[in-house]
Amino acid sequence: MIKISNLHKSFGSLEILKGVDLEVEKSEVVVIIGPSGSGKSTLLRCVNYLEVPTSGTITIDGQTITRDVNINTIRAEVGMVFQHFNLFGHMSVLQNITLAPIKVRGMSRFEAENRAMELLTRVGLKDKANVYPAQLSGGQQQRVAIARALAMNPKIMLFDEPTSALDPEMVNEVLEVMKSLAESGMTMMIVTHEMGFARQVADRVLFVDGGKIIEQGKPEEVFSHPKEKRTQDFLAKIL
Amino acid sequence: MSIPFDFSLIIDSLPLLGIGALVTIEITAVAVAIGVMIGLFVGIAELSRYWYLRIPAKVYVDFIRGTPLLVQIFIIYFALPIVLGVRVEPFVAAVAACSINSGAYVAEIFRAGIQSIDKGQTEAGRSLGMSWGQTMIFIVIPQAFRRIIPQLGNEFIAMLKDSSLVSVIGFEELTRKGQLIIASTYGSLEIWSAVAVIYLIMTLSITRFVAYLEKRFK
Numbered sequence: 001m002i003k004i005s006n007l008h009k010s011f012g013s014l015e016i017l018k019g020v021d022l023e024v025e026k027s028e029v030v031v032i033i034g035p036s037g038s039g040k041s042t043l044l045r046c047v048n049y050l051e052v053p054t055s056g057t058i059t060i061d062g063q064t065i066t067r068d069v070n071i072n073t074i075r076a077e078v079g080m081v082f083q084h085f086n087l088f089g090h091m092s093v094l095q096n097i098t099l100a101p102i103k104v105r106g107m108s109r110f111e112a113e114n115r116a117m118e119l120l121t122r123v124g125l126k127d128k129a130n131v132y133p134a135q136l137s138g139g140q141q142q143r144v145a146i147a148r149a150l151a152m153n154p155k156i157m158l159f160d161e162p163t164s165a166l167d168p169e170m171v172n173e174v175l176e177v178m179k180s181l182a183e184s185g186m187t188m189m190i191v192t193h194e195m196g197f198a199r200q201v202a203d204r205v206l207f208v209d210g211g212k213i214i215e216q217g218k219p220e221e222v223f224s225h226p227k228e229k230r231t232q233d234f235l236a237k238i239l
Numbered sequence: 240m241s242i243p244f245d246f247s248l249i250i251d252s253l254p255l256l257g258i259g260a261l262v263t264i265e266i267t268a269v270a271v272a273i274g275v276m277i278g279l280f281v282g283i284a285e286l287s288r289y290w291y292l293r294i295p296a297k298v299y300v301d302f303i304r305g306t307p308l309l310v311q312i313f314i315i316y317f318a319l320p321i322v323l324g325v326r327v328e329p330f331v332a333a334v335a336a337c338s339i340n341s342g343a344y345v346a347e348i349f350r351a352g353i354q355s356i357d358k359g360q361t362e363a364g365r366s367l368g369m370s371w372g373q374t375m376i377f378i379v380i381p382q383a384f385r386r387i388i389p390q391l392g393n394e395f396i397a398m399l400k401d402s403s404l405v406s407v408i409g410f411e412e413l414t415r416k417g418q419l420i421i422a423s424t425y426g427s428l429e430i431w432s433a434v435a436v437i438y439l440i441m442t443l444s445i446t447r448f449v450a451y452l453e454k455r456f457k
Contacts, residue, residue, distance in 0.1 A: 050362055076368025086363035090382050099377060100367035145363075152367055 001026045001156060001187045002047060007056035009042055016042045018211035020056070024156075027185045031198040031219075034208035035234055040191045043208065044158050047189065048078040061155055076104050079149030083161040085141040087133035087148070093120070094129040097148045105152065112151070119147040123177050139170030143177055150181075157181065159190040195239060199223055207231045248426045249433045256430075259416030260437050266330075266412060267399045270337030271345075274398070275391070277338065278345025283375065285350045296346065303343035309404050312336040316408045333405035333412075341398050348390045352383035385456045392449030396442045403438075413437060 002024040009017040016039045024030050032040045045051040047058060049071050058065045060074055088096050097119065098112035107115075120126040123143040133141055142162055149157060159178065163171045175197050182188055182201050192198060198205055198219060205222040207215045207230075215228045223239075226232045284296035303311070316332040327335075356379050364374035406415035417434040421427050 048366055050366060072365075072368045072370055075366055078366070080363075080366040082359060082363065084357075084359055086357070086359035088360065088363070088378055088382075090385065100364075100369055103373055103377065104368040148363075149367070 001028070001061060002189070003057075003059040004043075004047070005057050005059075007043070007046060007058065008054045009039075009046060009051060010054045016211055017046070017053075020208075020211075020213055022206070022213065024187060024189060026187055029182045029186075029188045029190070029201055029203045030206060031202035031204070032189065032191045032206045032208055033193070033195070033198060033234075034206075034214075038209045039211040040208045041160055044160050044189055044191050047156075047158055048075050048080055050080070072104070076100075076152055077155045079152060079154035079157045081142070081145050081149055081157070081159045081162045083164050085133070085138070085145045085165075087141055087145055089133055092130050092132055093125070093136075093144050096133070096144060097151045100148070101151050116147070116151060119150050120144075122150075122180075123147050124173070137170060138166045139173045142166065142170075142174045146174075146177055146181070156187045156189070159188065159192065161191050161193070163192065163194055193238070195223065207234065209234070242428070245426060245429055248424060248429045252420050252424075252426075252430060252433065255416050255420060256413065256433060256437060259411065259413035260441065262411060262416075263399065263402055263413040264441065266333055266337060266405065266410075267395065267402050269334050270341050270402070271391075271395050271398050273334070273338035274341025274345045274394070277342030278347075278349050279380075281342060281346035282349030282353065285346060286353060300343045300346050303340055304347075308336065308340050308401050309407065311340055312405055312408060315339075329405070329408050329410040332408060333402075333410045336405065337398060337402055340401070341394060344394055344397075345391070348387050348394065349383065352387035352390075353379055355386060356382050388453050388456060389449060392445060392452075395449075396445050399441060399445065400438065 002022070004020055004022040007017055007020040008015070020043055032043065034040045042051055046053050047060070049058075049065055060078065063069060063074060065071065065074055088099070091099065094113060094116055097116040098109065101107040101112040101115065102109060117126060117129065120129055123146060125140060125143055125147070128136060128140065128144070133144070136144065162178070163174050166174065171194065175194065178188075178190070179197075179201055190198075190202075202219045204216060205219045206213050207222060207226070207228070209230050215222060215226060215231045222231065223235065226235055281296045281299060284292040285300070287293045287296075312332065315336045316327055316329070320326050360378050360382065361374055364378045365371070369377070402412060403414035405412060406418060409415065411419070413434060417430050421430050424430070
C-alpha cells in the first residue's frame with residue numbers, strides 16, 4: 001500500500017531523515033516510536049507530501065509521487081490527523097466534515113451530510129453536528145478531526161501524535177476510535193507516545209532515531225526484547 | 240471684545256455641507272471597496288512563491304505607502320492626462336487615487352491577516368486533497384477576514400479623512416463644499432468648525448459600527 005525507498009529530508013543544512021526504507025501492507029497498522037527530533041513526524045508528513053522529500057521515492061497504492069503527479073489526488077486518498085486537531089474554526093462540525101467531500105470529490109451536500117452524520121455517530125458525537133470547534137473539548141475535537149479525514153474515504157490514515165495535546169482523561173476516547181478503525185481494516189501509520197496503545201493495536205512497531213529506522217518488529221518483540229542498544233535506552237526511559 | 244460666532248450661518252449651510260458629507264461617504268465607500276479588492280489580490284501576491292507576482296506587489300505597496308496621497312492625486316489628475324492625452328474627470332481621478340492608495344494599505348492588512356492564521360489550517364486543508372486556491376478561499380481567507388475587521392475599520396476612517404485631499408482638484412466633497420461656502424460668506428470660524436464636527440460624527444459612527452461587527456463575528 002505504501003512503499004518508501006531511500007527517503008531523505010533536510011531542512012537547510014539539518015538532515016532529519018537519512019535514508020528510510022519502509023513498506024506498509026494493506027490493513028497493516030504501523031506505529032512509529034522514537035525520541036523527539038528523531039524524524040518520526042517528518043517521516044509521516046512526507047507520506048502525504050506535506051513535507052517534500054529531498055530525495056527518495058514514495059509510492060502509494062501503486063502511484064509514485066513526483067512533481068508531475070497531481071499531489072491533490074493522492075492526498076485525497078490519504079487522511080491525516082494532527083496533534084493540534086487543526087479543525088476549521090469558522091465552520092461548524094458538520095461543515096468541517098463535509099467541506100472536502102463537496103469541494104474535492106464533488107459530492108452533493110445532501111450525500112456529504114448523510115455521510116458526515118454516519119461518521120459522527122461512529123465517533124460518538126452525532127449530537128455535536130452543529131456546534132463550533134471552540135465549544136468542544138480536546139478529545140471531542142480530535143474525534144471530529146478523525147471523522148473529517150474519514151469523510152474522504154481514504155485508503156490510508158496517518159496519525160501525528162494524535163493524543164499528545166490532550167488532557168489525560170481524554171486520551172482514551174480518541175484511542176478507542178482509532179482502535180475500532182484499526183479493527184475495521186484501515187491501513188494506518190501512527191506516531192505516538194502511547195506505548196500501551198501501540199502494544200495493543202500495532203501490527204508492527206518501528207523505532208526511529210537519528211533519522212533512521214533502528215529497529216522494527218511485532219510489538220512484543222520490540223517492547224519486551226529490543227535488540228538494539230538505542231531502543232533499549234529509549235524504552236528504559238519511558239516505560 | 241467678543242468673538243463673533245454666527246450659528247445661523249451654520250444652519251443655513253447645513254444642506255450644502257450635508258451634500259458634501261454624502262459625497263465624502265460615497266467616495267470613501269467606493270475607494271475602500273475597490274481598495275479591499277485590490278488589497279486582497281496584492282496581499283496574496285505578496286505571499287506568493289512566484290517572484291513575478293511577489294515583486295510587483297511589493298513595488299506597488301512600497302511606492303504608494305512611500306509617497307503622499309496628495310502627490311498621487313496630482314499625478315493622476317494632472318500628470319497622467321499628459322501621457323494618456325485625455326482629460327480625467329475629477330470624480331474619476333479622486334476615486335482612482337483613493338482606491339489605489341487604499342489598496343496598498345489594505346494589502347498589508349490582508350498579508351498580515353493571512354500570515355496570522357495558523358499553518359495547521361492550511362496543512363489540514365491540503366491534507367484533505369484541497370488545492371492551494373481552495374484552501375485559501377474556503378479556509379484561510381474567511382478566518383483572516385474576521386481577524387482584520389478592526390484594521391479595515393481603521394483604514395475606512397483614515398480614508399474618510401484623507402479623502403478631504405481631493406478637494407484640491409476641485410472635487411466637491413465635504414471640505415471643498417466648506418471652502419466654497421467660506422468664499423462667499425467669509426465665515427471661516429463657523430464653517431470649518433461645522434466641517435470638523437461633521438467629520439467627527441462620521442468617524443465616530445464608523446468606529447461604533449466596526450465595534451458592532453467585531454462583536455457579531457466573535
